[in-house]
Amino acid sequence: MPEGKAIVLFWTKNGNTEKVARRIHNTLQKAGMQASISLIQKDDEIAYLDYNLIFLGAPVYNNLSPVPVLSFLRKNRRRDGVEILASAPEIPGVAAVPFCTFGGGHTGYNEAIPMLKHIGQYFEHEGIRVVDYIASVGFFPEADESYNTKGRFGDIRQRPDEHDLMEVEGRVRGILRRLHRVLPLGNLNL
Template identity: 35%
Template sequence: MRTLVLYDSLSGNTEKIARAIHGTALEHDLDSELVKIDKSLDLDFFDYDLVFAGSPVIDWLPTKKMMDFIMARMKHYNSQGLIKPASPIIPGKFGVCFGTFGGPHIGEREAQPMTAWLRSFLEHLGYIVLDSWHVIGQFSHKEDLNAYGRLGNIQYRPHAEDVLEVQNRVTGLLASLEAWRQ
């Protein structure tokens, strides 16, 4: 199963999660690529069977770089006739959206619009999006924003337990997909 872990990261939180996903995919002998968004990136989502797409939450949405890239891909696919009315499912194409969110915010609900945005893109392509994962990450290095918000003290997040939870989710997801394929 050819796997893509596509992400953007500003402070390293989302990159830490993306690397955990990628590493776990490699441990399960998947052909996996870890790709950070950049302006010169040219990739074809249809080359991958399993796509993990992630970003930090910025004003309830992915980063501008991620959004610009996704919109450019959407326009390209649409011009090629690959975006179909009613977004028919392409058998064997799966996705997971993930994101990190920080302390001055209201919690996981703050991250849900961002992963919903990414999910909509993948579903327009015909992917079955299996899940959305939201991981707490410290907000920059501003102690007061990390220690006293609604989420409690989130300094040094994502920490080892957060990473382990993501690795376990990847392992479980891959086991489910393997069972489905048999």
């Protein structure tokens, strides 16, 4: 079983999700984890069980993940060709945190939930416990100006901003503080 290992997998088009991913990665490293970060390519293969903590994030596109991320998820189902286990027994030593950026200009946080839960369900189905979800608001340059200035979150043209990234940092540290006794996360500096 690995110890103290984390990976941040992300996809981005305009950079918002990358900002969040880099802050997660930086926070994991500062806390003393051996963390890597990787841009999701649809044909990549990843051995989830080489890690103790997996963060997987993307922008919300039409309530779900963008197509390259959906392709990546399909390709990386551990159970392809393997017997499906009833009750999806949890695998010890590993946990996942789906994250996203989203505009939320129409219906607010509800726009983030289906995508996060979809990724969460993907991991749970694989036996990988989901321990939290992180949603950060992000500017939607392809949308009308009104979406970005008069939506549910008001003016989002600068988001995610430093305040949002500090919140992400706090959430990641909280996840580590919560889990360090039940997952082999190594010697953490919390």
